[in-house]
Amino acid sequence: MALHEVVVLALDTGIAFETGLPHAFLGGAQDETGRPLYRVRTATPDGGPITTSAGYRLLPDGDAALLDGADTVVVPGVSGWPWPTPDEVPADLVAVLRAAASRSRVVSICTGAFVLAAAGLLDGRTATTHWMHAERFARLHPQVRLDPDVLFVDDGDVLTSAGNAAGIDLLLHVVRRDHGNAVAADVARRRVVAPWRTGGQSQFVDRPVPVEAGSGTSATREWALHRLDRALTLDDLARHAGTSVRTLTRHFREETGQSPLRWLTQQRVHRARHLLETTDVSVDRVAEQAGFGSATSLRQHLHAAIGVSPLAYRRTYRGASD
DNA sequence: CCCTCTCCCCGCCAAG
DNA sequence: CTCTTGGCGGGGAGAG
Numbered sequence: 001m002a003l004h005e006v007v008v009l010a011l012d013t014g015i016a017f018e019t020g021l022p023h024a025f026l027g028g029a030q031d032e033t034g035r036p037l038y039r040v041r042t043a044t045p046d047g048g049p050i051t052t053s054a055g056y057r058l059l060p061d062g063d064a065a066l067l068d069g070a071d072t073v074v075v076p077g078v079s080g081w082p083w084p085t086p087d088e089v090p091a092d093l094v095a096v097l098r099a100a101a102s103r104s105r106v107v108s109i110c111t112g113a114f115v116l117a118a119a120g121l122l123d124g125r126t127a128t129t130h131w132m133h134a135e136r137f138a139r140l141h142p143q144v145r146l147d148p149d150v151l152f153v154d155d156g157d158v159l160t161s162a163g164n165a166a167g168i169d170l171l172l173h174v175v176r177r178d179h180g181n182a183v184a185a186d187v188a189r190r191r192v193v194a195p196w197r198t199g200g201q202s203q204f205v206d207r208p209v210p211v212e213a214g215s216g217t218s219a220t221r222e223w224a225l226h227r228l229d230r231a232l233t234l235d236d237l238a239r240h241a242g243t244s245v246r247t248l249t250r251h252f253r254e255e256t257g258q259s260p261l262r263w264l265t266q267q268r269v270h271r272a273r274h275l276l277e278t279t280d281v282s283v284d285r286v287a288e289q290a291g292f293g294s295a296t297s298l299r300q301h302l303h304a305a306i307g308v309s310p311l312a313y314r315r316t317y318r319g320a321s322d
Numbered sequence: 323c324c325c326t327c328t329c330c331c332c333g334c335c336a337a338g
Numbered sequence: 339c340t341c342t343t344g345g346c347g348g349g350g351a352g353a354g
Contacts, residue, residue, distance in 0.1 A: 234330070244344045249331065259331060261352090293353065300352090 004178065006040040007070040009100075011093075011115065013080035016054035018109045018167050022074045025171035029179065029187045037179060041066060045093055053079040067100045072174070077110030077130070077163070085140060089118035097121060105157045107174065109167035113160045117141040125155045130163030138257030146257035149270055168193055216251040217241060224264065228271055228291045234260055264291075269305045272298055276314040283310045 047063030134148035152170035161170035176184035
């Protein structure tokens with residue numbers, strides 16, 4: 001089988017830690033005979049050195065032309081605050097990314113999602129980024145369905161991860177997707193990280209993305225999280241927020257990038273996943289405690305979110321032992 | 323799988 | 339004049 005070509009696109013102020021991750025986690029993947037499965041190289045737009053977030057300079061393997069032969073392009077985060085806003089991403093970089101996306105899988109880590117979004121690669125898709133930048137991302141890119149609570153999002157040929165170390169989770173997921181669990185577990189072992197995070201891929205609902213204090217709907221979101229198990233209507237939320245339903249939905253979209261119901265459903269899915277991962281509570285009870293009207297509803301939403309049934313999901317994380 | 327009913331989403335616009 | 343609010347209604351999604 002031909003080596004899978006990976007090109008890391010390093011940009012100025014690129015986060016050093018993340019820029020090295022593909023070499024470790026994709027470059028470190030091997031088949032059962034010990035042969036590497038990916039070749040990882042690093043490119044900068046003009047082939048010249050860039051200065052990383054750590055201050056040292058990085059000399060790449062080549063320029064943007066390297067991306068032509070890439071099966072997967074990885075865009076690590078950039079740290080030059082407040083770069084990048086869409087109009088600060090150079091047109092030629094946008095063109096390079098668009099071309100790359102038309103023939104390669106594209107993966108971003110952390111604020112790399114801002115670069116992908118600026119190139120329009122995330123329009124109409126689901127994506128994530130570092131939680132600290134989620135609200136800004138939602139404001140800048142309302143056309144992207146942002147899921148700020150997950151470690152990564154696999155949207156097929158475009159994959160995005162949360163901040164820094166979440167890149168590890170995503171790259172392991174890529175290996176798992178390409179070559180199966182055994183190969184991914186082997187890389188994880190070699191790099192001395194857990195094959196997946198304790199608690200699975202979702203972050204815990206009990207320590208959700210910190211809501212920006214004072215921002216319009218943060219208190220209401222917090223409030224809703226504490227009564228997820230009960231039926232909540234837009235009227236309920238608006239009443240708590242002290243505004244009209246119209247203003248509430250408007251603020252929700254501005255601050256979370258989502259409509260209230262979509263946000264609520266997402267939180268419920270998170271809670272359900274958490275319960276499936278950590279307890280043996282029956283699916284009916286999980287549905288109830290997560291605020292779904294029925295097990296059917298839970299099944300539907302879980303399937304839409306991650307493509308598996310509740311019991312299959314639980315089996316993945318709790319094992320089929322005993 | 324389909325049907326019906328309810329609730330939601332969001333562009334639009336007038337008012338504050 | 340600009341910004342925010344909130345009521346309305348068509349189109350649509352989800353529940354049962």
